Amino acid sequence: ETGVTQTPRHLVMGMTNKKSLKCEQHLGHNAMYWYKQSAKKPLELMFVYNFKEQTENNSVPSRFSPECPNSSHLFLHLHTLQPEDSALYLCASSQDVRGDSPLHFGNGTRLTVT
Amino acid sequence: AQSVTQLDSHVSVSEGTPVLLRCNYSSSYSPSLFWYVQHPNKGLQLLLKYTSAATLVKGINGFEAEFKKSETSFHLTKPSAHMSDAAEYFCVVSGGYSTLTFGKGTMLLVSP
Numbered sequence: 001e002t003g004v005t006q007t008p009r010h011l012v013m014g015m016t017n018k019k020s021l022k023c024e025q026h027l028g029h030n031a032m033y034w035y036k037q038s039a040k041k042p043l044e045l046m047f048v049y050n051f052k053e054q055t056e057n058n059s060v061p062s063r064f065s066p067e068c069p070n071s072s073h074l075f076l077h078l079h080t081l082q083p084e085d086s087a088l089y090l091c092a093s094s095q096d097v098r099g100d101s102p103l104h105f106g107n108g109t110r111l112t113v114t
Numbered sequence: 115a116q117s118v119t120q121l122d123s124h125v126s127v128s129e130g131t132p133v134l135l136r137c138n139y140s141s142s143y144s145p146s147l148f149w150y151v152q153h154p155n156k157g158l159q160l161l162l163k164y165t166s167a168a169t170l171v172k173g174i175n176g177f178e179a180e181f182k183k184s185e186t187s188f189h190l191t192k193p194s195a196h197m198s199d200a201a202e203y204f205c206v207v208s209g210g211y212s213t214l215t216f217g218k219g220t221m222l223l224v225s226p
Binding site for chain 1: 145146148150155156157158159160163165204208209213214216217218219
């Protein structure tokens with residue numbers, strides 16, 4: 001059973017909609033991440049938060065807006081998305097941002113933009 | 115700089131036969147290396163990790179991997195495949211405080 005919970009599991013939205021993805025971790029970790037997983041492409045890091053502070057934004061378009069109110073919760077706010085944004089969005093957490101800290105992933109939100 | 119190459123996009127084995135998933139890496143630092151597994155409609159799950167201790171690393175579900183610095187490889191093996199091993203496997207490299215670099219994945223197909 002995963003210690004990282006993502007909701008919703010599936011989301012269909014039009015290009016003019018606004019929606020939010022939610023992630024919660026129950027592992028006492030200090031770092032949280034958003035990744036995008038598209039077919040036939042490597043996992044793409046989007047954002048990193050360490051102790052609620054954003055430490056990395058991997059040149060993500062502004063139509064994706066992250067929010068981290070505390071070390072246990074992470075949101076991804078979506079607006080005016082494009083069809084190419086359809087993908088599996090994975091949240092992950094780790095004890096810290098050192099390279100040897102393994103990531104714990106949620107089951108993802110399958111996003112379809114119509 | 116760091117990179118990881120998974121040499122096979124698909125590997126097919128029969129149930130009960132050995133599994134070998136190949137991974138080569140490059141890193142400017144002493145690397146940390148990981149293998150993750152992803153079953154359909156699930157997130158990634160850590161199988162095992164190497165962080166400069168023993169070069170042969172044992173993971174969950176009978177998997178193990180050997181770190182070979184001279185070959186810059188970190189291949190994943192299992193003596194006997196099970197149907198439940200069918201999934202996608204990702205090799206990951208990291209150095210120091212850098213973010214993780216994921217391979218493109220190897221899909222393991224297990225036939226009865």
